[in-house]
Amino acid sequence: MIPQIIVVDDDPIILKGAWNTLTGAGLKVVALKSGKALLEHTKDNPEPDLILMDISMPEMDGFEVIKELKxxxxxxxxxxxxxxxxxxxxxxxxxxxxxxxxDFIRKPFVASVLVLRVKHAVELVRLQRDLESMVYEKTRENENLFIHVVESLADAIDAKDNYTNGHSGRVAIYSxxxxxxxxxxxxxxxKIFMMGLLHDVGKIGVxxxxxxKPGRLVDEEFARIKKHPSIGGKILGxxxxxxxxxxxxxWHHERYDGKGYPQGLxxxxxxxxARIIAVADAYDAMTSNRSYRGALPQEVVRSEIEKGKGSQFDPKFADIMLKxxxxxxxxHMRDNPCDS
Structure with missing residues (x-):
């Protein structure tokens, strides 16, 4: 189904530019000139996949409109x-x-960036809705089927990364x-096995x-990577x-000392x-080949886990991993985690 986007802006140039850009990308677009026009539109029309809305508009600003929608x-x-x-x-x-x-998109927007941001947003929302519906139905039918669905989704997430095939499954087993x-x-x-399987689901939005990328990420790229926990929490919430x-x-990237992200807990x-998954995730990251390096020697991995006790990791769970x-x-554990 072709995604439908509503664009609301009192600036005709912005409105026309957004309409041309998004329709040119194959999306269905409705352009409205005010917040009141949007509220009127809601009365007799089905819901769209996404609304792009200006904040500063006469009569009703974007904040007032979103309050009415909610x-x-x-x-x-x-x-x-x-x-x-x-x-x-x-x-x-x-x-x-x-x-x-x-989210927010800055004006004037870059056409290609607008299309990517809108498509990612629609993909995330549809994934969230599909997951909610799927989990509800499949859990009622058969819990085993639900586990298979979760495993398939984890495989799909891992497939985004050429170097970490099976990462989610291994983290789930270690956890x-x-x-x-x-x-x-x-x-x-x-339960923690399934949490481990889906811990990286937010990467669908990266x-x-x-x-x-082979090599070190620049600050802007790392900032995008750091959004995946919040995206994942929103998808599964x-x-x-x-x-x-x-x-x-x-919360699997929070640190025990409070220096992690996204909330600094x-x-x-x-x-x-999440504290357990953090240790399992770090172990698998170090013992797997990555785009920027090969798997680390076991003594280095052990040293890093030891060094992270009380700072990066909860000491009691770090001690279990060290054992x-x-x-x-x-x-052999990195190759055959089921035998651990």
Whole structure:
């Protein structure tokens, strides 16, 4: 189905430019000149996939419009909104996000960037909705089928990275083993296994050329990589049947000392499952070939885990991983994690 985008802006030049750009990219576009026109449009028309809306408009600004949309009892309250703005006002951005906006795009926009941002946004929203529907239906039918669906999705995420095939599966297995050794019951072990499988789901929103870039990332590229936990948390956050799934995706890059991202949580404020996944993720990252280096020797991996105790990692989970490494005399765990 061709995505439908609504563009709302009182500037006819911006409106025409956005319409030409997006229709030229094969998208269906409705152009509206005001927030009031948008609210009127909602009464007799189906919801679009995405709304691009200016903030500064006469009569009703973008903030007022999004408030009205969120009050609606129709499906329009769930339509994602990206604000268009010519200002670099952090307060305005904070306010927009707090009101439920998905993102901001600066004006004047670059045509190619606008198309990419819109397509990524639509892809993320559809993935979130598909996941929510799929999980609800499949969990009711058969929990085993749900696990297979999650594994397939994890494989799809891993496929974005040419160098980390199987990464999500290995992290899931290491996380489950750490949880088992820590004393989780079988049900909690299965939950953390699924959290590990989906911990990198947010990478669906990161361009392939950034993920697969050989060599060091520039600051702007690294900033895009750092968005994947928040994206993953947003994608998984509406799966009501397993709300904990979002925790692994959103917080696996937090550090025990509070210097991680996206929120700078520290210590026990980081969900326990995310602290476990963080250790498992780091181990697999070091023991796998990456675009910028080969797998590290086992003694280097052990040293890095040891060095990260209390700073990057929760010490108790780092100690469990260190014991697993010490028991892996031949350095086989990275190739056969199921045997760990």
């Amino acid at each position: 009050k609606s009892d129709s499906g329009w309250k769930d339509v994602p909104v990206i604000f268009l703005t010519a200002n670099e006002d952090e307060d305005a951005e904070t306010k927009g996000l707090s009101l439920g906006a998905m 489950k083993e750490i949880a088992k050794k820590y004393g989780y019951d079988e049900k909690r072990q299965e 361009p392939d050329e950034v993920i697969n 509406n799966i009501q049947e397993m709300p904990e799934l979002a925790a692994g995706a959103k 520290s210590g026990d404020d980081i969900p326990e499952e 697993m490494i010490d028991e892996d005399k031949e350095y």
